[in-house]
Amino acid sequence: MKIEAQSVQEYLENLPEERKEPIEKLRKIISENLPNGFEEQLSYGMIGYVVPKSMYPKGYHCTPELPLPFLSIASQKNSINLYHMGIYADEKLLHWFQEEFSKYSEKKLDMGKSCMRFKKPEDIPYELIGELARKMTPQDWIEKYENAFVKK
Numbered sequence: 091m092k093i094e095a096q097s098v099q100e101y102l103e104n105l106p107e108e109r110k111e112p113i114e115k116l117r118k119i120i121s122e123n124l125p126n127g128f129e130e131q132l133s134y135g136m137i138g139y140v141v142p143k144s145m146y147p148k149g150y151h152c153t154p155e156l157p158l159p160f161l162s163i164a165s166q167k168n169s170i171n172l173y174h175m176g177i178y179a180d181e182k183l184l185h186w187f188q189e190e191f192s193k194y195s196e197k198k199l200d201m202g203k204s205c206m207r208f209k210k211p212e213d214i215p216y217e218l219i220g221e222l223a224r225k226m227t228p229q230d231w232i233e234k235y236e237n238a239f240v241k242k
Contacts, residue, residue, distance in 0.1 A: 093165055098130060098137050109165045112211035113137070116163050116172065116219065123220040127228035128160060136164040136173070141228045151240055160231050161223065169200070169207040172219065176226045178204035179238040187222060194218045 095101035105113060117137060121130065128139045133156075140157040143149055150156050162173040177184045191199045194215035200207040208214045226234070 092135060095132060095135075098132055101132060101137055105165055109170060109211075112170055112214060113163055113165060115216060116170070116214065119216050119220045120161065120163070120223045123223035124161070125224065125227040129157070131157075133157075133159055133162060136162040138162040141231060145228055146232050148240075158232070158235060160226075160228075166207070169209045170211060170214065171208070172206045173204050174206070174222060175204050176231055176234060177222075179231075179234040180226075183222075183225060186225075187218075190218055190221070191215065 093101050093104050129142045139161040140159050143157050146158050150158050164171045197213050
C-alpha cells in the first residue's frame with residue numbers, strides 16, 4: 091500500500107481510517123523521545139526522521155542529495171511498519187530491542203533487517219518504541235552509519 095503524499099500532513103490525511111490513530115500515536119511517541127537534531131519529513135514515501143544535510147552534508151550514500159535516513163513509519167498493505175536504521179547498524183542495539191520486546195508483547199517479533207512489522211495496532215509496543223527512539227543521537231547515528239555503510 092503506497093500512500094500518495096507530498097508532505098507528512100498529506101500522508102496522515104490519506105491514511106486508511108483504521109491506521110490514523112496508531113500512526114499518529116507512533117509519530118507522537120517518536121517525536122517526544124528522539125534526541126534533538128533529527129528532522130521529520132516525508133522520506134521515501136513514509137514519515138521519516140532524518141539527519142538533515144545541515145548536520146551531515148554528505149547525505150545518504152545511495153542518494154547523496156537526500157538527507158541521511160534514520161527512522162521511518164509506514165502504513166503497508168498488511169501492517170504498520172517501523173524502520174530503524176540504527177538497529178540494522180548496531181548489533182548491541184538489535185539484541186537489546188529483541189530482548190526487551192518480549193517484556194512488552196506476547197507476540198512473536200516480526201522483524202527484518204531494520205523493519206518491525208505490526209499486523210494489529212494493539213500489538214505496537216509504544217513505550218518500547220519511545221525507549222528505542224531515545225537510544226541514539228544524530229551524532230551517534232552518523233558514527234555508526236559511517237562505520238557500517240560508508241566505504242573508506
